[in-house]
Amino acid sequence: MGTLLKVEDVFGGYTKEAVLKRVSFEISQGEFLGIIGPNGSGKSTLLRLMTRVLLPQKGKILFENKDITKIKLKELCRKIAFVPQDTLINFSFSVEEIVLMGRIPHLKRLQLETQKDFLIAQKSLSSTDILHLNDKKIDQLSAGERQRVIIAKALAQEPILLLLDEPTSHLDIGHQIQILDLLKKLNQEENLTVIIVLHDLNLASEYCDRLILLNEGKVFKDGTPLDVLTYQNIEAVYRTIVVVNKNPFSSKPYVVLVSKERCPQNYS
Amino acid sequence: MNQGRKILLLSIILLASVFLGISKGSINIPFLELFSKEYQPILYLRIARVLLGILVGAGLGVCGVVLQAILRNPLAEPYLLGTSSGAGLGAVCAIILGISGTSLPFVAFIGALLSIILVYVLAREGNKIPVQSLILSGVMVGIAFSGIIVFLVSISSNPAMHGMMWWLLGSLQIYELKILFMVAGIVILGIILIFIFAQDLNAISIGEEEAIHLGIEIEKIKKTLFLITSLITGALVSVSGVIGFVGLIVPHMVRLIVGPNHRILIPATCLSAASFLVLSDTLSRSLFPPLEIPIGVITALIGVPIFIILLKRKQKVK
Numbered sequence: 045m046g047t048l049l050k051v052e053d054v055f056g057g058y059t060k061e062a063v064l065k066r067v068s069f070e071i072s073q074g075e076f077l078g079i080i081g082p083n084g085s086g087k088s089t090l091l092r093l094m095t096r097v098l099l100p101q102k103g104k105i106l107f108e109n110k111d112i113t114k115i116k117l118k119e120l121c122r123k124i125a126f127v128p129q130d131t132l133i134n135f136s137f138s139v140e141e142i143v144l145m146g147r148i149p150h151l152k153r154l155q156l157e158t159q160k161d162f163l164i165a166q167k168s169l170s171s172t173d174i175l176h177l178n179d180k181k182i183d184q185l186s187a188g189e190r191q192r193v194i195i196a197k198a199l200a201q202e203p204i205l206l207l208l209d210e211p212t213s214h215l216d217i218g219h220q221i222q223i224l225d226l227l228k229k230l231n232q233e234e235n236l237t238v239i240i241v242l243h244d245l246n247l248a249s250e251y252c253d254r255l256i257l258l259n260e261g262k263v264f265k266d267g268t269p270l271d272v273l274t275y276q277n278i279e280a281v282y283r284t285i286v287v288v289n290k291n292p293f294s295s296k297p298y299v300v301l302v303s304k305e306r307c308p309q310n311y312s
Numbered sequence: 313m314n315q316g317r318k319i320l321l322l323s324i325i326l327l328a329s330v331f332l333g334i335s336k337g338s339i340n341i342p343f344l345e346l347f348s349k350e351y352q353p354i355l356y357l358r359i360a361r362v363l364l365g366i367l368v369g370a371g372l373g374v375c376g377v378v379l380q381a382i383l384r385n386p387l388a389e390p391y392l393l394g395t396s397s398g399a400g401l402g403a404v405c406a407i408i409l410g411i412s413g414t415s416l417p418f419v420a421f422i423g424a425l426l427s428i429i430l431v432y433v434l435a436r437e438g439n440k441i442p443v444q445s446l447i448l449s450g451v452m453v454g455i456a457f458s459g460i461i462v463f464l465v466s467i468s469s470n471p472a473m474h475g476m477m478w479w480l481l482g483s484l485q486i487y488e489l490k491i492l493f494m495v496a497g498i499v500i501l502g503i504i505l506i507f508i509f510a511q512d513l514n515a516i517s518i519g520e521e522e523a524i525h526l527g528i529e530i531e532k533i534k535k536t537l538f539l540i541t542s543l544i545t546g547a548l549v550s551v552s553g554v555i556g557f558v559g560l561i562v563p564h565m566v567r568l569i570v571g572p573n574h575r576i577l578i579p580a581t582c583l584s585a586a587s588f589l590v591l592s593d594t595l596s597r598s599l600f601p602p603l604e605i606p607i608g609v610i611t612a613l614i615g616v617p618i619f620i621i622l623l624k625r626k627q628k629v630k
Contacts, residue, residue, distance in 0.1 A: 095524070095525055096524070097521055097524050097525070117524070117527050117528075117529055118527035118528075119527075120527070121525060121526055121527030122527070125525065126525040128519075128521070128522070131518065131519065131522065132519075133518055133519075134384075134386075134517075135517050135518075135567070135572035136571065136572060137514070137518075137571070137572055137573065138571070141514070141573055142518070145511070145514060145515050145518070145526060146526070148511060148512075148515060148526040148527060148528065149526055149527035151511075153508055153509070153511070153512070154508055154510075154511075201526070
């Protein structure tokens with residue numbers, strides 16, 4: 045399995061002052077990579093750089109060994125898809141119309157969708173388990189259903205790399221697990237490479253094969269959940285007291301929070 | 313009802329409006345007698361007016377659709393954004409300077425483009441353009457430009473200019489057939505070009521970043537569409553003056569009927585806005601004959617209540 049994406053000494057941000065400062069890592073095909081870190085550590089900025097919404101101020105991002113700023117945007121979007129935190133859609137498009145928009149990178153302007161495009165849209169809907177919502181209007185759906193539609197749209201792009209920015213932060217735990225189980229399935233069955241930003245450290249630990257912990261725009265730690273989610277790392281980055289246990293079913297690290305009231309004096 | 317039938321129904325409504333527009337007017341003539349030799353000039357005049365009404369309606373309606381999508385603002389349209397007044401000022405300046413004839417639409421286009429850039433810059437706060445401040449800047453620029461038009465017309469030594477106040481409220485009176493043909497060419501071409509971007513407009517109306525993730529070069533497309541809408545608005549204003557609210561009322565009504573998909577929204581808006589303008593013009597000619605009420609007064613009387621409803625609904629969502 046070759047390297048799919050390579051981030052090389054990247055600086056980037058919205059203003060002159062870079063949010064990300066010299067970030068480097070590589071990701072191979074088929075990986076399930078989680079990006080974690082406190083608010084403002086540069087997680088979303090990093091995703092925006094990888095999808096070319098932002099351009100790096102310094103450094104390079106290579107996708108399939110090509111500088112992504114030199115790949116045509118439309119061509120890039122046939123291979124990389126993105127799912128945001130939450131999509132507020134003011135216009136009442138039908139679910140089918142939204143999912144078919146995922147075919148835009150594959151179609152010429154004015155070219156109507158063919159049978160093949162409709163089949164791909166149907167397949168995306170069925171792999172996200174929402175085939176029954178096909179004719180519903182997007183503004184009538186619950187947050188969990190809407191997020192599935194947005195994932196289905198991303199899958200209709202037929203990407204080999206899927207990027208997600210906290211896709212479950214507005215959902216209850218039941219829906220969170222459903223979405224992450226779905227991503228895991230796509231990762232294992234269709235060899236879809238996944239890069240996901242997560243706030244919940246335990247979800248990250250449970251689902252990701254590898255974690256990158258960002259702090260103040262730099263990679264603080266890069267490794268397996270076991271390497272990254274130690275109480276020393278978490279306390280250093282998040283400045284809060286935690287205890288790291290083991291999940292009794294998966295043996296993955298499990299982070300337990302400790303409130304200030306309960307923590308021993310010498311800690312604070 | 314499926315989308316094809318809805319389009320058919322809207323086409324029938326347009327045909328009926330055209331029939332009404334030709335048969336009614338400041339003088340009552342039985343419909344069949346209109347075709348006699350005696351009334352031929354009147355018939356031609358009415359047909360030309362109806363055609364201009366179709367053109368102005370379709371053009372302004374589609375401009376409204378596009379501006380609402382790319383600015384992600386339900387209140388955007390050429391009049392409320394000050395684009396129409398900018399075009400009007402351009403045209404009036406051109407006439408005073410002695411530029412007229414077929415170059416008039418292009419001078420109006422420059423006026424439209426400059427005013428849309430001005431409004432955009434005024435309304436921008438950092439990287440965002442808040443809904444209310446865009447409309448506020450648009451209305452302010454519109455009022456300022458209308459004021460300048462009134463000023464220029466009143467001080468003009470050219471007595472012909474004194475009849476030019478119709479720029480401010482619009483009229484479908486036809487004064488030069490050559491310009492009409494050219495404007496028709498510009499508007500039809502513009503609408504076709506806009507239709508090519510229908511699927512891009514769908515993606516942009518979900519969100520700008522979403523559109524980028526679908527491979528759409530959003531900045532380029534936005535600029536192109538601003539240019540096309542300014543060109544259409546400029547061309548239309550140079551023949552019909554400033555007619556407000558068409559681009560606001562019609563797209564909203566049509567969205568309720570056919571939904572937000574631009575592939576169908578654009579043609580459906582063309583048909584409905586054309587009917588709307590032909591009917592408004594018929595009213596303007598036949599309500600108080602032989603006087604003509606400016607068509608902009610009629611569209612404003614219908615448009616303002618709808619504007620208020622939309623604004624209230626927007627506030628509730630917030």
